[in-house]
Amino acid sequence: MNWLLSIIYLVVFPGILFVLGFAFFAEWLDRKVYARVQRRVGPPFLQPLADFIKLSSKEDVVPEKADNAIFTAAPIISLAAILAAFLYVPVVTATALHVFEGDLIVALYLLTIPTLALFLGGWFSGNLFGQSGAMRVASLLFSYEVPFFLALLAPALMAGTWSMSGIVVYLYGNPLAFVVTIGAFFIAVISLQGKLERLPFDIPDAETEIVGGPMSEYSGRRLALFRLARDAEMVVGAGLIAAVFLGGPWCPFISLDPGYIAWAVGAAFFILKTLIVLGLLILMKSAVARIRVDQMVNVAYKYLIPLALAQMLVVVLVKYMGWF
């Protein structure tokens, strides 16, 4: 039975199908809320699915100047890395499918792979717009990745472990610990917005400047996969922040009996917390306009990184005083 549960975990519930379904839902929610903020009606519920099927059924074009292997591999690798990262996020109970000391670091690096895949795909697409977009992707990597890692260090220091499941177990014991790291939570959300290349950090695919950025030459099923990978990255990133800062499946009724009701309630709370993080991402996108490359570096290095370091100091002090 154990292997059957593992397969269900991998493929159906918190695994591939759940992430992909949630990714479609997240894109719809994103576009709908964005439209409502602009006083529009917004797309219908099945719009992301229609876009995906339409793109998958279109003609398969590889530009003559593009490197076929890398051009095709980039979207597949980015989707695979994101789905692999989700295996380390605790969804149902405090322990994820696979747990080891340091899985937080591994998940963070897996979430960096899509950015590199996008860079390679844009660079080898043989298009000048694609290449300048790819250069922007690579140069912005250094401005949001550092505050993102530093912000996620705070709860790890708090719990004294490098494992995401370990952090969630610690939050089960000390639910109020999230108050201490609330500053790092907001820094992580802002950096995640940069990681996802959404407004105000959508500099790499600024359609008013460099048509489609690294995705300029992508069409058909490769574009569909890239879009799906980006939506899945949004869900997995939000889920990771929800788990590490807000305790993932933790809720006041966690000690329910029998076990499967506790699992269902835990999963529901995980989804709820992920939706809260997604809501923050969407509202930030609706409220701001695009900034320039140098402004983005300023935001990251002048404000986010010092604040993240101050947050770590607070955590160290709190631990030293023995309050948590």
Place this chain on the structure above:
Amino acid sequence: MLESLVKWSRLKSPWILHFNSGSCNGCDIEILAALIPRLDAERFGVLLKGTPRHADVLVCTGPVTRQMKERLRRVYDQMPEPKFVVVVGQCGCSGGVYAGAYGVVGGIDKVIPVDAYIPGCPPRPDAILDGVVKLLAKIEKGGG
């Protein structure tokens, strides 16, 4: 089953590319007016795209000048199949007042195949949306 699913997805998600092959900009302003939040084309799944690789519907304005003929042909060829062309404005339909001028080839259909014509000088934004809806009805009947 699969075919009807694909057809449904095509009807629900027409992404457009806007191309000006020599227009006076009157029709272009009306196209942008058709995409404003008040009319909200996104409720039909319409998105304005910057690159021909992403687009399904090429929205053309203006008569084709001799300079733009090759470019129009190239942008059309860069779009992946299945693709559709909508012409906005009198000049694009027939050449309009520029028909027969020395620098002008004629209407859009002299260069690439056209699926829907929206006449007017310039057409109102709601007429443009109506033209797109008529194109979708044509695709539903089996034109796509």
